[in-house]
Amino acid sequence: MGKKSGTIAVFGATGQQGGAVVDALLDHKARVRALVRDPQSDRAQALTARGIELAAARTDDPASLAAALAAVEGFYFMTPEANSLEEVEAEIRIGTALVDAAAEAGVPHVVFNSVFGADRERGVPHHDSKHAIEEYLRKSGLRASMVRATAFMENFASVLAPCLEHGEIVLRMPLPEDAALKMISIRDIGRVAAALLLDIAEAPGGAVELVGDELTGPQIASAFGARAGLPARYEALPLSVLPTDLDRVMFREFANAAEHPGDLAVVRSIEPAALDLVEWIRAIGWTAPTNVAGS
Structure with a gap:
């Protein structure tokens, strides 16, 4: 080639x-x-x-x-x-x-x-x-x-961004906590x-x-917690929190896809420097939010 x-x-x-x-x-x-x-x-x-x-x-x-x-x-x-x-x-x-x-x-x-x-x-x-x-x-x-x-990992910098509550990093998604999200x-x-x-x-x-990484909600939360040097927890939300049918269907698909593990080696064979979530968090310079939810 x-x-x-x-x-x-x-x-x-x-x-x-x-x-x-x-x-x-x-x-x-x-x-x-x-x-x-x-x-x-x-x-x-x-x-x-x-x-x-x-x-x-x-x-x-x-x-x-x-x-x-x-x-x-x-x-x-x-x-x-x-x-x-x-x-x-x-x-x-x-x-x-x-x-x-x-x-x-x-x-x-x-x-x-x-x-x-x-x-x-x-x-x-x-x-x-x-x-x-x-x-x-x-x-x-x-x-x-x-x-x-x-x-997209980028969702964790926008719509799915973890928040800081009472000194703890909290991540909430409409995804069962045992389902690994491909990202x-x-x-x-x-x-x-x-x-x-x-x-x-x-x-x-x-x-x-x-697929650059495949992690469950608790694993994703702990990656952000480790970066912030704070305890972290994950809360699985019901699909009903999502605004549209299409969003609900998509998160149902994310959960279904978790049943078939991805082949992370394929992407790295094409792009050896492909980021996993921890590397992405570091690459964007993520820091813990200062806002306290509900305050």
Whole structure:
């Protein structure tokens, strides 16, 4: 496998995961072309400032997509996260349009940013949409690799952030305390995808489940407690605390996925520096919050 030197096209470059792919490609000194709806937008202009070529492309305009993918050596895409059944249909439409354009342009290798569990139908709308796109991509005849993201470690710096209560680090999640959560840092999603796009590595069997670590709630809590030098505890919450059906379904999936241990060695064979949770906590410089909940 020789490292590629041609242009790699990225759809979703202004988003979190696509942005991480762009970062990793630039670290490898790769040439990047970002497919964007509006090249004049601030986010698109920020890409230009980093030496990235912009291609104006609309998913409802096949000619613009085929032109944007002309003469590229690899193509990374992800589809917008669907939060309703209408959005699921729209997501599948976008995914199939991108696959059709890649086939039309004869792209040598396509990497699709999917989600864990998308290898089969599960009755989970935003997983089944990714499953449908994976199947469509498989049938396209294109050389394709799927990178299936698990829960983001970054959630522990935002929606799932541990709090400090009475001198104790407390982590609460709607996940049974014996269920191990599969997780990955967004940085490493980008690094694995870039390694595949540049032919530095291959996805075994055409797909990689992106797991950088796999820990239960109490283990996650104690990792933050150890970092803060404080006692820690975990509280499992009921699924009913979640605001939407889709969120509830997703956490149910996290619990189900815990029954099938991930293969952490696969990600490290592609990206040896992939972060486990303790390394991620250190890398972001996490410190214990000063707020006391309820005060």
